Amino acid sequence: MPRGNDRRNLTRLPPQGLIVAVLALAGLSSSFMFTLVVPIQTRLPELLNASREDTAWVVTATLLSAAVTTPIAGRLGDMYGKRRIVLVLIAVMVAGSVIAALSPGIVGIIVGRALQGAVVGVVPLGISILRDVLHEKRIDSAIALISATLGVGGALGLPLSAVVADRSDWHVLFWISGGLGVVVFVLVLTIVPVSVLRTEGRFDFVGAAGLAAGLLAVLLAVSRGSEWGWASPLTLGLGVAGVVILLAWGWFELRIPEPLLDLRVAARRPVLLTNLASIAMGFALFSSQVSYPQMLELPASTGVGFGLPLLTASLVIMPSGIIMMLLSPLSGRLAHAVGPRILLVAGSVSLIVAYGFSLLWATEVWHLVIANILIGFGIGFGYAAMPMLIMRSVPPSETGASNGLNALSRSLGTSTAGAIIGVVLASMSVTTADGTQVPTAGAFQASFALGIGAAVIALVLALLIPARPVPMGGRPSLPDLPRR
Template sequence: MPPQGAIIAVLALAGLASSFMFTLVVPIQAKLPELLGASREDTAWVVTATLLAAAVITPIAGRLGDMYGKRRIVLVLLAALILGSVIAALSQGIIGVIIGRALQGAVTGVIPLGISILRDVLHEDRVDSAIALISATLGVGGALGLPISALITEYSDWHVLFWMAAGLGVVVFTLVLWIVPESVLRTAGRFDFIGAAGLAIGLIGILLAISRGNEWGWGAPPTLALGLGGLLVLLVWGWYELRIAEPLLDLRVAARRPVLLTNIASVAMGFSLFASNVAYPQLLELPVETGVGFGLSLVAASLIIMPAGLVMMVLSPFSGRLASTVGPKVLLVLGAIALIAAYGFTLLFSSEVWHIFVANILIGVGIGFGYAGMPMLIMRSVPQSETGASNGLNALFRSLGTSIAAAVIGAVLATYSVSFGDTQVPTNTAFTLSFFLGLGAAVVAFVVALFIPRHGAPQERHPSLPD
């Protein structure tokens, strides 16, 4: 077997590549209508497609990894990233870019799968620190990727972004194939295709309603039909999953108190993280003349945001040691406290750029601890044959939190805005309310984390099959 440090490094790089996909098009997002010759509503699908693909594919990929080999599914997802990047890089119109971005979104599943691989192949003394590092890549990839994307966009053609993503995918694919061993654990049974289809349809309906509700109107028939229809499909899907012998997701395992409370905390923490991702950059970039912003360029603003990702990376080995000593629940509680401190600081001090810098560092501490603790709590509460699917479900709940934050904070900033030239800009009230919402979500994560119980080792649901 390759050195364990090499395995961890390769899976961390895969996580960075995955999270980078979410900030890849941020620098060109406002210019997409002009670049692609399409309406702003149509170009919004360049972002929405990635979100939907990530949410749908991640829990399904987790189950496929449990059944057919986690490394094998990681390689499939990386191949999808490469294919999607090439399609988008070769496209001049919107259809190809949307297809490419959807395929890029599928790669999000490599992070929970990578975490599950660590449990299968590493010595138990290294598992917690390694999980903390892989979890940190959820924030690090985006924080580091934003200034890189901004610089490329400023000095080169936008297609280069996708060629870079394709090259990164090829490098990671090669390293995973070479370095990462296949775990010997398999879950017996047949894949639940009906369950996968039901989960996909339900999630797509709800996420479309959340992500497009601002544009369509929250009371508009399409929004209500998709949201309520998706919820109904998920209720039927849950009823079905509880009645078959080999479900896509074992909802009885997901309903265990430690797992359920961790997933609820994940929604709140995902909301708290993304509230800052939406509000802080806008506050930094708005013109000084508006009386609200600091007038920074996208590159300068991204450099203020970037240190949060570095903090997550630096904290990861400490998070692992702390989890081994006092347990992952403490990490989640500390993460929520740091987020509360970040938003509390912002509400008191936000008149200087360094105030936002300090608050964002606290965000990095909070997410570094919280995102490290969540997969540890999940894996200590589920059978080893369920780790891929359960981590995928936890990643889905984090995505739900970020999706809700994007819609809610976006609506707040749009509602409380004033005219400035030819555009509408958010007011101080809009940002204050956004920070209160981020604070409220952090408080919810803190309270829920306090009620997560200590638990014993889980029992296996299925027998394991050798490689």
């Protein structure tokens, strides 16, 4: 049972705007981890004296760590205090940054990057903290701002990383991330209040291990399948094993009194549809982050690229992040006025328009600027709406775990997009005179079409979400299933 669930128990709170600002900075630092090594990704085999397949783990390790850690951290936050777990995640990120900064070889870099990925869990935990400590009238706008950091950190962090990697030793990137983590740790410790809402009980270690094993197997198959071969025994074995483990995990979770995730709550129509829409929305977002940078950076001689350096290309992508940030106050007011469901619908429509525009016009740099602005609107509205829908449909004792599951859903979408769009661009390619494989114009058109498809799925799911979810704080009524 929850204890201390009255916000009035919180005394001597810092200004609420300051709390929101600190949690937003924490969110920015977490999303920055995904673009940290993008400027040096193609140079990693040379820098680390390793094969390209091995250096791919520098990115994959962060992805896997984030996906596994986020839902587990959410449950730990519900049980032991959300701020406490936020501090632990930030400390793990700082440790990972230091390890990577001091490591000359690939093993230390991969270990450090895996530890850095854990910090992604601070975003859903931060959103849950807002519900506990903010005045109800401020919650929607604050959630919209924190949600926007998922896109803003990457869009703004990419040019910063490019400048640092171009003008100094690449290890400086990890010292910067570590320093940022220390600053955020101190601010969270001194500004963010301790949440008084806790859920009693024992932590489900078996459930955590099962979820981690299942997710790792599935995500490894998805993220590395293009290199290993989609029909290879390793890819198929991991994929099938992961699905089987997750099915067994779900069966187990429904039959224990204190599960890691209450699947009865997760199975409610508003929550289930929102999480499915999150997968589609994550796919639509990452489709642009894979295809647009490649198109901007490919040599103009290929006939499909613009030949821009990484820094210039990142500046073309950056408007999407700026739009997300500027939209957050408006998103909160709109959600309060018309409901987050309409916001998710508007975001999906904007993504459809963005990719439709790219299908028709993608021959000038300014065309991609317009497309990225539209994507900023789509992701800004969509990412703001999803945690609001979750928070309105789950009891207060489940906010951390439920937001963690929603963040995991977005990660599944982005991981799938990275694999599928990567396969499309690689398979629909031609060999240039110097022997380089480059995607064709048709490959980019197919990528945009897949983005439209994902956005359409998100739109349909958004329209199916009930207009009036369970009021905040109410426990949903679900049919009882047998427990052991």
